[in-house]
Amino acid sequence: MSMRFDQDLTNPTRVTMTTPTADGKTKIHLQPGEINSDAKSLYGYHSCHYLASAISTMTGGWPLVTLMARPHGQDRDVHVHTGTIAPDGRVIDVWGDFHPGVEAFRDSLQKRVQGVGPLKAHAPLAPGQVIELVRQPGDTGTSSGDLWWTENPGMTPIHQHFARLVLEKHGLSYHLSPAAQPQRANQAPAPAPAPAPRTTTPSTTSTGGTAMAGLDDIRAAISTTNDKSGQIQAALNQVQQWAGEIAGQLGTVLSESGQVQQAIGAFQELSGQRIDELHQLVSGAVTEIEQYGQRL
Structure with missing residues (x-):
């Protein structure tokens, strides 16, 4: 197991x-x-x-x-x-x-x-x-x-x-892998879906689109979003690690020319502040989506 x-x-x-x-x-x-x-x-x-x-x-x-x-x-x-x-x-x-x-x-x-x-x-x-x-x-x-x-x-x-x-x-909690997130694994079961209407034809807007997706479809979309967001976070973690490694290697083996130092600085910024900002944006978006799902 x-x-x-x-x-x-x-x-x-x-x-x-x-x-x-x-x-x-x-x-x-x-x-x-x-x-x-x-x-x-x-x-x-x-x-x-x-x-x-x-x-x-x-x-x-x-x-x-x-x-x-x-x-x-x-x-x-x-x-x-x-x-x-x-x-x-x-x-x-x-x-x-x-x-x-x-x-x-x-x-x-x-x-x-x-x-x-x-x-x-x-x-x-x-x-x-x-x-x-x-x-x-x-x-x-x-x-x-x-x-x-x-x-x-x-x-x-x-x-x-x-x-x-x-x-x-x-x-640094945004670095947790999706499998280590207890709030998702321990969520209460989703409430039972509302009874389906008698007609199977969805109501439509004047443009021909459905007026409102079914709750099951919304929850499925939220679940998919959470999974994909976890993959985004993992990819950002990898980029952050690589950028840090590149900056370290450049600083160790290359000269102190201004152009090289600018490149090192760019990689250091990518391994720190820039990726952190992206992590926070993704985490914020996921939180908003989850809060919406809990209100359904």
Whole structure:
């Protein structure tokens, strides 16, 4: 059976930790729709790699960055923190900090951790690579591959819920794949269609067109629109990623001539602001259509 990515947290939930978070909590109280202090403890001081892997999977494969360090007096690196790299290069996590990039992400964490040597950033990584990197001898988890973070069915909806909240907090929720959108998967069933009129001939306007399509036809059109909009969003994500890669490659290998810098700037703008504007336009249009459909 394939994994569902439209699962969600709908009620207040208490999580009992088998190992305490780094800030000492063993009882975690979570509220739907809220990144409270316990959620920050869970995903900032214990299960950050679960959250980052969920975000990666639900956005179609964003890469991850994992920070490792060696505690003083020990001979093995340990996991410090994991974040997700957005298409514009910033690293996102539960704390809500917009780091300009992997190096800034590492430098920021270096100032907050104690008792370890220099942090080592490993990136870009897929979720399956992250778990192989951070798993320590004696760990109870045995799952592998990019869906390792779904190993506990009771926690999977929670990871998915907070992945959406973090993306929303950063203004990136439009990057969610259609399969990760719970509001569509969990919609109430459409009301039964109104009884059909006795005549099968549609009323017409003076120009010969139908005066009003049937409700079933309207709902079918809205459903098709949602599906196509998801495809548009996915295509925009791909364009954004490619534009960012092109800008990075040009900046690395070409000269600093004004013409080249103009080209790099154009690709950087495309990978950031311009595509974001298109995403917002598509998302806004879909929202208007869905709201209309709900009023039918």
